[in-house]
Amino acid sequence: METTIIQHNIGKNARIATNALFFLCGISFASWASRIPDMKELLHLSDAALGTVLFAMPIGSLTALPMAGVIIHKFGSKKITLFAVFFYFISLPLLGLSANPINLGISLFIFGFGSDLLNIAMNVQAVGVEKLQKRSIMSSFHAVFSIGFMLGAALGGIIAKQGISTFQHLATIGSIDLLIGLISFSYLLQNDHKSDENQPLFAIPDKSLIILGIICFCGMLCEGAMADWSVLYYKQIMDNSNGFATAGFTAFSVLMVVGRIFGDKILQALGLRKTLLINCLLVFVGMSIAIFIPSPFTVIIGFGITGLGLSTIVPLIYSEAGHSKTMAAGVALAAISTLGIAGFLIGPVMIGYLSEFFSLKIALASLIILGLLGSFLTTKIPE
Template sequence: MRAAVSAMFLMNGFVVGSWAPLVPELAQQHGLSESALGLLILTLGLGSILIMPVSGALIARIGALPVLRVTCILCSLALLPVALAPGVPVLVGVLFVFGGIIGSMDIAMNANAVVVEKRLRKAIMSSCHGFWSLGGLIGAAAGGVLIDRFGSGMQVALVSAIALVIALSFVTRLAPDLPLAADAKPRFRLTLAPMPYVVGLVALFSMVPEGAILDWGALYLRQDLGADVTYSGLAFGAVAATMAVMRFAGDAVRRKFGAVTTMRYSAIVAAVGLLLAATASGPTMAIAGFALSGIGIANLVPVALSAAGNLPGLQPGVGISIATSMGYSGILMAPALIGFIAEYQSFSVAFMGLAALFIVVLGLSPVARHADLNEAAETPFAGG
């Protein structure tokens, strides 16, 4: 069951990473400025933020497993209509759906990872996100090469075929949902307790910079620093590479030092790396900065989501849905804002501003204590 949920993270990351080198191609194909492209990418975040609450409600009612099984198949095919859209109006629609599928699968696979953590009574969330980063690295690095040699149509066709094989190979091996206690009501409702929203704020300020590098890193390298199409894909690829390495080590780091200390030092490193990328004089230095920021970003989101899934009194799907929805709300707002800043100021200014978000994460790091699992403790779910 651990291998199966890890494969879901790998496939999702592979599809999202393959999106990164496609962004400049879409801009060129449809003649879009930075601000127009930002508004277009806005629809991706809009799809995520509007559809994710529906997914959270479904997970609370029927469990994460059925939702994950459906969304992993949809996700494997989601890039095809993006690349083949004949015009901007159609592209807006398919990006909305693409964002909804990615976001829905995100909630479901994180909820399933929390189930596996509870069954195994050990932290696995960081390594799951490590597989996501590994998939992102493969998708981003290979995407630029494939687009350069064969065009975007062939790139997304190959991505879809590989992703579908992964989904079909592991979808029947995913861990079943844990049964709820007898008095638990399987429904989704927003809670008035502040802690899920505080954890969500941490997820928000951790996901926005990562999403900014995904959406704008390639264009920053190509437009501002003179990188070619193949090299530009390494912006997100560098982040994905260092994130993958650190996430595979993250569970052990969290067990040794604790979630709070892990989050504090991660936030500091992420801020320094993003500042280095923002002030770079060439693409190599920028990629090095993005890579350093990836080291810091790596375990922020896994720790936050693990904390959200283990908040007392909440089902894992509910806490994760709130935290992830807040995180994606930043992805909803950030692309357009960054696009406007880049057009009227520069990408450098935009990335410097994003570095400041990690200072807020540093201040809120005590909420990570909920991610510290007592591996010897009994699961709070009946029948677990």
């Protein structure tokens, strides 16, 4: 009985600490995203040039990806989370100090490297907390990430409107990140959950996992595109220079939080296929409204619906992958996570080049197609 109480307390504290990591990850990325228009204007970058510079972040993430699993296995996710947060502390102020595209690219590389380390390490912690509490709570972690993301987006618009420099803004966020990381460190799980050694490390994914991986890629691609380009769309295309340029992005973030809060109940009522189908259709409807009915009000509504649609795609797919019958749970989750991260990082770059050759409006219209593709793929998921 006493052992059970101790484990419960350890799990409770670890859950709070892990939630803090998800929160700082969300607020940090949104804070940077909210200042992209300012950096674009400061450095006089075209859409294509901005897309090229933004590509430094996925390069940083992809550089970290092959070594992240090895160093987390060797040193443990607890130590690596603090190591990754230190990268945030350094890279965020550097982003605000960037005086040319090269400096910005280097800073984004460091930011991307640290982001990928933190993403993998904190998800390993989340899996360990789930094992201790013996129930699925992954959606709650993603909800906390979205709350941080939403807060970062809203504060970013207010801070920018007050004339506070990008450096002051991001340096403050980086300092808060380090403080949260240091406090959380003591309460994280010391030992990571180990997969069953009898399960195969390498196996051919079944049809269901392949389809889920593609849907995850499409969903995260949309998220990445919205994170980096929705503010610019609302500011430039809608010519809303006198209002809050982050209004649409904030609506997107708020509805994403709402969707993740109620996602588990919706899943229980409708099942995986129907829930994912509704998610993808909402992306299609939301982006269609934002693109084809262009006004400040409808763009806010469209972005909000899109956020609601994207809200539970990743948590649902992560949960389903964890129950794969052909691959070890950890391997399946790693494969899905890799596809998702790739989509999240490719999205902004893709939109940048499409915008340069066509227009930002047409570039964002590509997300409508992804919503339709995801809807089609959900009908192919085996019962």
